[in-house]
Amino acid sequence: MTVPSSVPASLPTSLPDANTLCEQLAAQIRPDLQPGTALVGIHTGGVWLAERLHAALGITVPLGSIDVAFYRDDFGSRGLHTRPQKSDIPFDVEAHPIILVDDVLYTGRTTRAALNELFDYGRPLRVDLAVLIDRGERELPVAPRYCAHTLAAPLAAGQHLRLQKGEGGALDLSIVAR
Amino acid sequence: MHNPQLNKHGELQHLLTLDGLPKAILSQILDIAAPFTEVAEREVKKLPLLRGKSVFNLFFENSTRTRTTFEIAAKRLSADVINLNVSTSSTAKGETLLDTVDNLCAMQADMFVVRHASSGAPYLIAEHLQRTGRDHIHVVNAGDGRHAHPTQGLLDMYTIRHYKQDFTKLTVAVVGDVLHSRVARSEIAALTTLGVPEIRVIGPKTLLPTDIDRMGVHVFHDMREGLKGVDVVMMLRLQNERMNGALLPSSQEYFKFYGLTQDKLALAKPDAIVLHPGPMNRGVEIDSAVADGGNAVILPQVTFGIAVRMAVMSMLAGS
Numbered sequence: 186m187t188v189p190s191s192v193p194a195s196l197p198t199s200l201p202d203a204n205t206l207c208e209q210l211a212a213q214i215r216p217d218l219q220p221g222t223a224l225v226g227i228h229t230g231g232v233w234l235a236e237r238l239h240a241a242l243g244i245t246v247p248l249g250s251i252d253v254a255f256y257r258d259d260f261g262s263r264g265l266h267t268r269p270q271k272s273d274i275p276f277d278v279e280a281h282p283i284i285l286v287d288d289v290l291y292t293g294r295t296t297r298a299a300l301n302e303l304f305d306y307g308r309p310l311r312v313d314l315a316v317l318i319d320r321g322e323r324e325l326p327v328a329p330r331y332c333a334h335t336l337a338a339p340l341a342a343g344q345h346l347r348l349q350k351g352e353g354g355a356l357d358l359s360i361v362a363r
Numbered sequence: 364m365h366n367p368q369l370n371k372h373g374e375l376q377h378l379l380t381l382d383g384l385p386k387a388i389l390s391q392i393l394d395i396a397a398p399f400t401e402v403a404e405r406e407v408k409k410l411p412l413l414r415g416k417s418v419f420n421l422f423f424e425n426s427t428r429t430r431t432t433f434e435i436a437a438k439r440l441s442a443d444v445i446n447l448n449v450s451t452s453s454t455a456k457g458e459t460l461l462d463t464v465d466n467l468c469a470m471q472a473d474m475f476v477v478r479h480a481s482s483g484a485p486y487l488i489a490e491h492l493q494r495t496g497r498d499h500i501h502v503v504n505a506g507d508g509r510h511a512h513p514t515q516g517l518l519d520m521y522t523i524r525h526y527k528q529d530f531t532k533l534t535v536a537v538v539g540d541v542l543h544s545r546v547a548r549s550e551i552a553a554l555t556t557l558g559v560p561e562i563r564v565i566g567p568k569t570l571l572p573t574d575i576d577r578m579g580v581h582v583f584h585d586m587r588e589g590l591k592g593v594d595v596v597m598m599l600r601l602q603n604e605r606m607n608g609a610l611l612p613s614s615q616e617y618f619k620f621y622g623l624t625q626d627k628l629a630l631a632k633p634d635a636i637v638l639h640p641g642p643m644n645r646g647v648e649i650d651s652a653v654a655d656g657g658n659a660v661i662l663p664q665v666t667f668g669i670a671v672r673m674a675v676m677s678m679l680a681g682s
Contacts, residue, residue: 252398255410255677264374264681268391271398305407 203348203356206317206333207234211241213331214284214315218242223281225249227299228270230288230348233356234317238286247275249283253298274306282311284331288348290316293327318358320346367489370498374682377489377502378675380511382552389556393521396674400667402439412677413442416473420446421463422505423479428641429505429515432665433476436672440680442474460484461491468492474501474679482508482545501679503672509545514675515640516549518668520557522660523595525667526636530557536589536631537580538565539599539621539648542572542610546640547599551578565589566621569610586621590630596658598623598639601648614647624650628658636660 223246226235232250239248254269285299296314303309315331322339340346340360349357366383370376375388402408418437420430430446437444449463458466464475477485485504492500506512520530527533535554541547541564554562555578562580564571575582583589590596601617611617623637637649637659645651653659 255398255402255412260412260677260681265395265677268394269398271401273401301411305405305409307406 200318200346200358200360201334203317203358206358207237207356208241210234210315210317210331210333211238213333214238215242217313218244219282221246221281223247223249223276223283225251225274225283225285225299225303227285227287227295228252230317231286233348233350233354234288235286237354237356238315246281249274249276251285251299251302253295253302256298256302258294258298272302274303277307278303278309279307280310282313283309284313284315286315288317289346290314290319290327290329290332291322291345293323293325296327297325317348318346367486367493370682372682375675375678376498376682377485377504378513378679379485379489379502379504380552381513381516381549381556382511384513384552384556386556386558389517389520389553392517392671392674392678393524395678396517396521396667396670399439399670399673402673403666403669408439409441410439410673410677411441413437413440413473413680416442416680417471418442418444418474418476418676419467419472420444420505421449421467421475421477422447423449423460423477423484424506426478426506429478430476432668433503433505433514433672436669436676437474437476439669440673440676442676460487464488464491468497468500472500474503474676476503476505477507478505479507482510484508501682503675503679506545509543509548511549511552512545512640513549514668514672515546516553517675518664518671519546519550519597519638519640520553521667521671522638522664523636525663526660527594530554530559533559533594534561534563534592535559535595535597536563536565536583536593537597537599538586538589538623540570540601541566541575541599542570543602544599550597551580555579563589563593567611567617586627587630590627593631594635596623596628596631596635596637598637598649600640600642601644603644614644618647618650622646622648622650623653625652625656628653628656634658638664641665 224235224239226232251272252270313330316329317333319332319335343363344360345363347359347361368377368379422430434444484507485502489502504513537547564580565583565586639661643649
């Protein structure tokens with residue numbers, strides 16, 4: 186499941202299967218589920234993942250989604266470069282424990298932005314973080330409660346992890362050069 | 364040709380007019396505005412995008428509504444907003460427009476929202492800023508003379524797209540006082556850019572510009588004829604305060620021929636939408652039954668207007 190440390194950082198060629206990781210993530214979350222647990226996916230990969238987890242865990246609270254484009258801390262230098270999506274939190278954040286779902290955890294800045302956004306809907310009862318894969322190199326004090334896979338070594342500069350959704354909804358994780 | 368609204372990367376630097384604005388930028392503004400509409404439904408209606416920025420509402424001409432919607436938009440983006448009603452301040456004491464701007468720049472302005480009775484005033488400011496190397500300061504035209512009112516045009520486009528989705532299948536009628544209307548110019552420019560195949564202009568000869576044909580529109584003087592089968596009716600306000608001389612016999616007669624009533628609206632498609640930039644003159648250009656009826660989308664226009672202005676301001680600040 187983990188990438189052996191002997192593999193050079195620039196060549197972690199074999200990543201685990203994203204669909205298997207998704208099942209493992211669901212298994213990690215399942216014991217902690219409460220009747221009111223709600224999921225919020227972070228666009229775009231996190232939303233795909235949250236959709237899968239929502240179905241797999243049989244969660245009844247409607248699924249939420251967040252686009253952190255308006256909360257990014259690099260807006261001043263990068264502007265609004267992507268096409269932002271509507272955020273949608275279809276439940277009262279003060280009444281439900283929330284699991285924030287993202288595909289890749291890296292610097293922690295996206296999580297920070299998502300938390301800030303969540304607080305603009307009220308005072309969340311509780312927020313946990315679930316990620317498919319943790320690539321390390323944090324720049325903020327952020328740690329996931331649920332994580333299906335941790336990269337053993339940092340990726341090379343310019344490389345990043347990309348989650349894609351194929352035909353039939355299958356998820357695929359790959360390393361791409363920026 | 365150099366477009367003073369775009370920076371060297373082709374991004375929006377100032378918003379001065381919709382005329383000549385590339386379709387990609389127009390569509391981008393509408394796309395970015397969409398998620399901003401959701402912010403109004405949150406407990407905290409604020410986003411941090413313009414945190415620490417100072418937006419100066421520079422209104423040389425009174426307009427409570429436009430100024431307020433810009434103020435709300437800027438505040439929802441966390442900017443500091445300073446309202447200057449310049450008509451009652453320094454200009455009255457003899458200060459020039461550019462001196463006023465330089466003074467506000469010395470107070471660390473990041474953005475000017477300008478309304479002026481003279482066409483071209485926002486251009487003058489934008490050029491002045493560029494000439495003096497202050498590229499980090501942005502200008503939004505909130506209406507200049509008879510020339511343009513781009514954010515009104517954009518919010519109208521947003522409203523049309525919201526209800527009708529595809530511009531390329533629509534017949535749109537612009538009705539009323541086109542001659543004095545900066546809104547009409549902005550609307551026609553945007554509709555053309557977005558690919559509306561048939562744009563009609565309806566009004567009495569005295570209230571249409573003489574060169575209207577050159578704008579690529581079909582002109583109708585008979586409102587009933589012009590409204591046949593349209594998808595969108597864009598009403599204009601009868602601009603009493605801009606009217607010099609006798610262009611109209613009376614407002615009652617205007618209402619009879621060019622006021623939008625239920626029976627005239629019945630000639631349009633059943634699901635036609637009716638827009639009005641406000642403020643409305645009920646019983647002059649629009650009947651109350653239409654203004655308050657099921658086809659009117661006049662109040663949603665106001666709500667969308669805030670999202671569109673947020674989109675414009677955040678694009679400018681991020682360029």
